[in-house]
Amino acid sequence: MAKTPEQVVAEAADRTGRSPDSVLRLLQEVNREFGYVPHEAIRAVSRITGKSAAHVRGVATFYSFLSSKPRGRHIVRLCSTVSCEMKGSSEVLKALEKELGICAGNTTPDGRVTLETTSCLGLCDKSPAMLVNDVPYSGLTPETACEIVRGLR
Amino acid sequence: MPFITINIDGREHTVQEGVTVLEACKSAGIPIPALCYHPKLRLAGNCRLCVVEVEGWKTLQPACVTPITPNMVVRTDTPRVRSARRTIVDLLLASHDCDCLVCEAAGRCELQKLAYEYGLDRRSRSFIGDEDYVSMPDESSPVLRYDRSKCINCTRCIRACGEIQGKGVIAAVNRSRDVSVSGGIVEWSDSKCDGCGECIQLCPTGALSVKARIGVRDWDVRKVRTSCAYCGVGCQLEMWVHEGRLVKVDGADVVPNYGSTCVKGRFGHDFVNSAERLKTPMVRRNGMLVPASWDEAIGRIASELERIKNSHGPDSIAGLASARVSNEENYLFQKMMRAAVGTNNVDHCARLCHASTVAGLAAAFGSGAMTNSIAELEHASCILVTGSNTTETHPVIGTIIRRAVREHGAKLIVVDPRRIDLVDNATLWLRQRNGTDVAWINGMMNVIITENFHDKAFIAERTEGFDELWEVVRQFTPERVEEITTIPAGLLREAARIYATSPASSIIYSMGITQHVTGTDNVLSVANLAMITGQIGKPSSGVNPLRGQNNVQGACDVGALPNVFPGYQKVTDPAVLEKFEKAWGRDLSSRNGLTVVEIMNEIEKNGIRGLVIMGENPMVSDPNLAHVEKALQNVEFLAVMDIFMSETAAMADVVLPAASFAEKEGTFTNTERRVILLREVLPPPGEALPDWKIICRLSGALGYPMNYSSAAEIMEEIAALTPIYAGIRHSRLFSEGVQWPCPDPTHPGTRFLHKDRFSRGLGKLHPVDFIPPDELPDDQYPFILSTGRILYHYHTGTMTRRVGALNEYAPGGFMEIHPADALRLDLENGGRARVTTRRGSIETEVRVTGRVAEGSVFIPFHFVEAAANRLTNDALDPVAKIPELKVAACRVDRIGTAMGGS
Amino acid sequence: MKREVLLSPDQPELGSALRRAMEMEPADIAFEVREAKLLGRGGAGFPAGVKWVLAGGASGAKKYVICNADEGEPGTFKDRVLIERYADRLLEGMAIAGYAIGSDEGIIYLRAEYPYLVPVIEEARSRMLSGGLLGKNLFGGRFSFDVEVRMGSGAYVCGEETALLESLEGRRGEPRNKPPYPVNSGYRGCPTIINNVETFITVPHIILNGAEWFRGLGEDGDAGTKLFSISGDVERPGVYELAMGSTIGELLDLAGAVDIQAVQVGGASGRTIRGDQLDRKLSFRDLPPGGSVIVFNGSRNMLEVLRNFSDFFVHESCGQCTPCREGNRQLRLAVGKILEGEFCCRRCLDSFFELASVMKDTSKCGFGQTSANCFVDIVGGFLDLPEDCSRVHEQNPCHEGR
Ligand SMILES: Cc1cc2nc3c(=O)[nH]c(=O)nc-3n(C[C@H](O)[C@H](O)[C@H](O)COP(=O)(O)O)c2cc1C
Ligand code: SF4
């Protein structure tokens, strides 16, 4: 059975501790597990660390890798900063949007892929670049990018 | 602290070391604009308006967070500084919903003031109007509105919630231009915000405002300072009055609350404007209460009382004074009962809350009141809270306790059967079985003495009776105490050590200690604990009973008790009697009168035939209501003075309309013995009169004329007869009030008691053995019932239940029960249940929560439709005659479908 | 001038610098680093040795060594390359720092965009642990040191050192007021040094070769060598190591660039110079070299470039202080108006130039203090706007905002 946000938080807290210092790390674990931070997780983190729910939400909403909406199984983050843009990242983006049938910032209806643009990924020597979950891809063309995304199940 | 010299705007200034540039400028009289800075809050340095030039720094420096250094050169008024400040205000305006025409904050808005100062209007603004910020305000809270379009992200509200209130509910969410303040996850109402409104009080703009549109603004209103009508903290409030109506309440920035209030203080005074206020006297004719003239009503009371007195003697008449009306009124009331009627049968509901405190502390120390001041709590190093759900019953004191813990590192020990909110802040929580207080306190003393932490010098020099005490206490080993109380021996030891060894420990207690058949014993034990550790008679350290209602302390002080004249002077003492007989010009009774519960009992036995009640509602507040109801139905004659047609007034033969606290002059005495002033904020509605004027009329009709032209004049009489009030005059109370004892008009008042000597000389240690509660659970009634108060309501709800916002927070009665018990009984959260004791039965909503221990239920007593006091036990403490409201045996049964239908 | 130390194919034996350091007095190490005039490689250029001396002298129950691996400045990737290749040297540098200031705990704050570097660091760490270069009682002495990796979560501002501390403590990455400085009160209130990846990796070389050697590497008064991440319109983008004080032209020659319209040095918050200023120096005296160099050829619309950066700043500001939160927003709106042709002369933009200087002057942290740079440089240096367009103003007083 899939774990509930409460369980994920409780298990993570055994590793990170329960002090207010752990708020961000607990949220990171939740985000890793569910792809986003559900409200129940915010409540659970709030209970465990003794900080208010609003405080926990404040932390969650500060960081752009922590999402407050459900996302797909795979997260594709395409760099949209200048160096990549100069090397054609907007064409790659258009191709990906077409391939997935969604605009950036959204998730495919089947919940497979979320497509996002992001600030510089630190791969500008091999622009354009994207991060698929934890894996970097660079030197993209519209074709290679679509191929990579097509391979995501 | 040493001083150093710095140069500001070309002139040398000598300022205290360690201050910031902003503080230095302030003390030099140089204005620095600031929006995020607030003297009560830690520094944020966010708004950047306070920037100044500091020699040696490339960029401008924010004055609010920059510490001064020797020979620093500061410039506050250069073109560069002015341009920066102007630009910042301009930036704020560009993304601010400048709807000043309809904004509640107009006139006191700090951004508006700055815009005016810099002459920034729509036309002269440099920046691009940014419409993205406009959004719908969050109005989900019952009391407040948050409008992000007016928020300047100064974070004063967030800091106020965390640092002043110690709650930390609200926080900043999102990033960059989307930053806003949030109460909950989705909206304000899904949070623990309890509506104290500290955030509104500190918001510099209209971003946080009172939800109810008040329709008038700063400049339209008259603002009058007065004292809150709710609990014993005695918060000072600023009432906004417009065209004879109370429109808004702010906290006044003075002792004891310094601007803070609770939700009732700030949002709970609407009842004053209620259409249901009594406006004319009423007399019962043909079984119906009908309007009457004052003369008729007064005449009727006088003739009935005369008749009863003539045929059955003065002691067949009794009066209930009130912890909710002023000192002057209570004084006149007891004077009328004693001098005009001729009986000592006068008491009031303090009997139900702190009679055991008065008796116990008088026996131990010589006077029964909080030994310390509220403000001292903030600097106690250890606070032991027992039998007081402080954050709900005395919210502003609760706030100070939280602050002591969060901001000053105090250790907090909570001893309570319920998991009250303060447990969140506690170092230790000891959960005792209800009604076993003597046992755990003896246990703590056992540990302290065994481990040699007692203060031998203090015991030797300041107290008597230690050996006798030890004889009893030695038997209470932590292990034995664990058996009685269920408190683990290890925890008890730890608590004892912390309490005994902290530099300044303060005990806070309330009705959880007093409302027992062993109430006086409990209080004596608490006093013992403080004395053997020397934790009394010094700042921030002592024994602090929190008095429930606004004027419980004062009503007792001025003699609304059956055994004492004003100032706790015994009616049985011939010298005292003589003094009062001389002063009042009548022969007085030297027999102790009857107490509240005894009066009800005597009515049944026809011992009491006439009853006058001033501003009390025993039909909801007293134990064993069925019994009270019968008594009030049976009494030959009942007169009631009140502001509303309370449950009790509805049973009266004559009802007199009284002025509320906001409609009269007078004084209250708050729980820290501070005599505080009431001001006439509004005129009374209709023909209503202040109680003191009513009493004057009634007394006159009884043949004992009273002529006072003002409450101040009454206070002069009180002062002349009451040593602890001897120095008190209304004219001295305008700014901060005065704490008794105050022996003469030049005496500054007393911050804490028993400094070098106890009021009774030596402190008396009383050996106290453990006695179980009167009624214990058994097969038929397997649960322990305890009752109490909640934050949103007050007493019997005559006031708070007429306030919409408070009802929104807490619409009705409920019963808390542990999840395990709920499971066994098949009860669902939100469902309904019947609770039954040997005395009665009520139906109420179920709340399943771990706040209560297994085997216990808790019911608040405010709700007449589920009146907890139909269930409570009226067994009395033999000394103080306080009933055991905190422990009764009860049964719980599920009603109807589990879906919550009734 | 190309001068390879960090990237040199001959690297000293791993651990030799730590061993050497531990033969020295801790205070002497800090002093040596100070003498080397090693300026922090994360962008701000604060002398690393001074930080270490201060932290070494500060009192605290515990002290921390923190490596700033948040590398968020657009166009920067040198720290990624360094970690990919030399994670072990980084750990060694941190251990030396730990020894120097009396800390036994190091933390690497790694940006969320580099999750794939975690195994790289962990692998290096286990190698160091088994080689006795990390862990308890190194070289049989009393000094123990270990390093933990902690992840960011996608917030550029967390590269600012006090925001980084807030983030490590589990809160929103909002920069703190200073003082107190981290060397006195940093992570969890304890004395803490925070240095860039490159800074730490440079230290072992200084320990082995001496301060004087290091100073001698630089040109024109700046000490040592420096890594540059170069991208954009160049033939060979990548990381290059040059002597401090080299010129932009020298760097561009290595990377290969033609038809240069503009070069941005130091990332989005750095300076943007025109193609005719290639003799400017990569040094803290001239063009502070954060690490990023982006080259734009003649075909690029610099206003579009500016829009991209403005979006970045609006998105990444922490939002706590007024000039940065509202100022970046206003600059972005102004760029939009220029693109739409609505702001057509310098006079329309007067108040925005003033805003830019107020942001620099009053913002709480380096973010707001530098985020108007590219607006000033690009609008001021690349757009051909007339001084005034009084005719238009009569009808459409655009400079009045709303
Ligand atoms: C907005 C902002 C972002 C920063 N990002 C980084 C960064 O990603 N990496 C880094 O090493 N320093 C960054 N810094 C600089 C750090 O605040 C700090 O100066 C640096 O980590 C100190 O290390 P160093 O002295 O070794 O350079 C940033 C500063 C600011 C104001
Ligand atoms: S300058 Fe910007 S990033 Fe820095 S504190 Fe202010 S708002 Fe935050």
Ligand code: FES
């Ligand atoms: S008052 Fe100093 S920054 Fe706001």
